[in-house]
Amino acid sequence: MNPQTTGLEAGDLGAEPEHAEIGTAKQAAADDRVLVFGRLLGAANRLEHILGREIEAECGISHLMFEVLLILGRAGEPGLPMRRIAQEQVLTTGGATRLVDRMVRAGLVERVAEPGDRRVHLVRLTEAGERTAVTAARLHARNVQRYLLDALPADERELFAAQVKLIGHAARDALPPLG
Template sequence: MTDDADISTAEQAANDARVLGFGRLLGAANRLEYILGRAIEEECGISHLMFEVLLILGRAGAPGMTMRAVAQEQVLTTGGATRLVDRMVDAGLVVRAADPGDRRVQVVRLTPLGEETTVRAARSHVENIRRYFLEPLPADHRDQFVEDLRILSFAARDALPRLR
């Protein structure tokens, strides 16, 4: 790879290995998001974003999560999280309740239907991940690739300003 000082033309910028690598990452992520998201919508009747929130709430367990925490986990504004959770409440996937420790704070929890939908969607999603995300990679690279993505994800999350 070249030093960034070596970029002095548009052609060099467009062909820089770092720029190409990041562009490929975004392209793969966007295409996989579309493929996997469509499968969840068709097979389970929920959006990929709703599925991600169901997974976040599944990780949180019985106590649930505050609306603010849901927004931060999904990099949504609090208004965006509220609208999404409203749709999920209407679909019977989650309930919202006042936090016993602070009545001004709303906590979101899975309903039994939300739990069932999470499991059903995850079973389908895992198969599609295997097919479209892992199988194209050499078998001996898969675990390291997934670990590298975890590192990148956490580093990017830590670099983000906390949403208010």
């Protein structure tokens, strides 16, 4: 990426930072590491707002519901236990249960007994959930292209995607196990 468009100079974010100690709020606000994370978070929040609003307007579901539909789509049959859905979305089990309850009422998912253990319930897509996932994903893919990928130089898109994956895996691996 071009340092002029990022506001960073070459070498500002090296592996061994040689930054002065942060001792004031002004220094904190100017620290390159703080700035890059703030920019990442700001961009993600704005994109999630834009893309989430479009999914809600066109498909009648929240962005979080869409993410759960995708998780369940990847999992396939027979479905996933609530604990796994919670872990995938960094939610408490109670938060995941409330979300899935809304999705059950909307006809997007259903709860079924696990084949080997009837005490455990799995969550899986319904036919309506499958259709909604496909419709929302088509819209989402177009919008990701429009608002994210088209903002990057074409020759840097694959590298960007790989770097985002690395960051995501590092963050996932640093999380404590959720209970």
